[in-house]
Amino acid sequence: MYNAFYSSHDRIYSFEELAFPIDGVELDSKLVEDAEINHDHSTNPIAKRPYIFFNMVSSVDGKATTYAEKLTGLGSRPDRNLMKRLRSQVDAVLAGGSTLRHDAFIPTLPPELLEERQKHFEHPQPLGIVISSSGDLPEDHRFWNAGKDLRIVLLGENASLEPWLYEKAQVFRFPVQNQQIDLKQVLSMLYAKLGIKRLLVEGGATLNYALVSQGFADELFLTLSPHIVGGVKNTSIIAGADYGLGGGELPKLKLRSLYHHDSELFLRYQFERLL
Numbered sequence: 186m187y188n189a190f191y192s193s194h195d196r197i198y199s200f201e202e203l204a205f206p207i208d209g210v211e212l213d214s215k216l217v218e219d220a221e222i223n224h225d226h227s228t229n230p231i232a233k234r235p236y237i238f239f240n241m242v243s244s245v246d247g248k249a250t251t252y253a254e255k256l257t258g259l260g261s262r263p264d265r266n267l268m269k270r271l272r273s274q275v276d277a278v279l280a281g282g283s284t285l286r287h288d289a290f291i292p293t294l295p296p297e298l299l300e301e302r303q304k305h306f307e308h309p310q311p312l313g314i315v316i317s318s319s320g321d322l323p324e325d326h327r328f329w330n331a332g333k334d335l336r337i338v339l340l341g342e343n344a345s346l347e348p349w350l351y352e353k354a355q356v357f358r359f360p361v362q363n364q365q366i367d368l369k370q371v372l373s374m375l376y377a378k379l380g381i382k383r384l385l386v387e388g389g390a391t392l393n394y395a396l397v398s399q400g401f402a403d404e405l406f407l408t409l410s411p412h413i414v415g416g417v418k419n420t421s422i423i424a425g426a427d428y429g430l431g432g433g434e435l436p437k438l439k440l441r442s443l444y445h446h447d448s449e450l451f452l453r454y455q456f457e458r459l460l
Contacts, residue, residue, distance in 0.1 A: 197267040197444050197451050200301055203274050205383045209233035209376050210403065212369065234372035235384035238404035239393060240271050241422040248414035249390060249422045259410040263446050268387075271406060273298040275311050275383040277337070277375070281392035282317030290315075290387065291327050312337055312381070315354075316392065318366055320344030329353040337379070341366050368399055390424035397423060398430040402456045405438065409450040 212232040242259045243249050251258045260268075272278055278292035292313045294302065299309050313328060318341040329336060336354035340346065341361040350356055357374065360367045375381040386396060396402055407422070429435060438454040445451070 196270070197263055197446075198270060198453075200270075200274065202442075203271070205238070205274060206236045207382050209382050210236055212373055212376075232373055233376050234369075234401065235276070235376050235381045236403050237372075237384045237386060237396065237401055238271075238406065239386045239388075239396075239402065239422075240268055240406040241388060241393070242408040242410055243422050244410050244412045244414045246413050246415060247421050248416065248419040249388070250419045251412075251414055251416075259412060260408070261410070261447070261449055263449065263451070264408045264410070267406070267408070267451065269295060269298060271385055272311055273302045274305075275385040276306070276308075276381040277312035277314050277379075277383075278385045278387060279314040279316065279392075280387045281389045282315060282319065282322055283391065284387065284389045285315050285317075285326055285328060286321070286323055287389075289327065291331075292385075292387075293331060310335055311385075312379070314339065314375075316366060316371065317341070318344060318361055318364060320346055320350075322347075322350070324349055324353075339366065339371055365395060368395060368401060372401060388422065390420045390422060393423040394425040394430070397436060397456075398425065398433065400436075402436070404441075404456065405452075405454040407452045407454065409452065411448040 210233060212234040241249060242264055244251075244259060249259075272292050273294050280288075280290045284290050290313075292311055294310055303309060310331070312335055313331060314337040315322060315328070316339040320340050322338070324347070333352070333354055338350055338354045338356045340356060340358050342358045343361065344358070346356070359370050359374075372384075375384065386393065425431065437457045439457055441453045441455050443450065443452055
């Protein structure tokens, strides 16, 4: 269903409009089929992952960064308010190591959103999660100031591990194939062990590519900023090392809603399931 809105305020989306699923998404279709055939879900538990949605901003020419890989100049006040509102509706916010190295990724909610969040969540703040195959993370980043209970680090099994990380965050290691962490294991753990049912992903481009190309994507919130960047070295919101999504079928997106404010577009897309 397509709806167009003009927002005369800084608030994009009400809490009621967002209403993300809370039961997770089936992770292993083969396991699900076996359980349904056997009518036995107790001995064949259905593996699940969090409901995953992305929030990104891009220039009109498709660039997600401006100066020296920074986001400076693209996001407006309504876009930043939307980011905070989306964060308020999830159990955790995930970003890649590159985002932490280049951006002020601090997924802490402001006081004005805490009251509404507490109606639906046990914890007043979402978990902040960083994933890194290498373990190359900045120790002096403000991300760590929230404390160990609110910070998670997901590392490759052979990543170098600095002792300070154990003081700043809860650390989990995962197998790596082709220099990439096993995302299926990651998502299964986040759902089953940490109880994360709704997961917001804020980039970067490589992490987005890995999740989308493997089918771990449910929605995309894309802010189209009325600017042109033009730099050949500037990244897009999703970027892999090959053509397309590794040669597989391209996922189709369905437009759910559209806001516009001062020439800026706020698009919400649903990923359609590939059969």
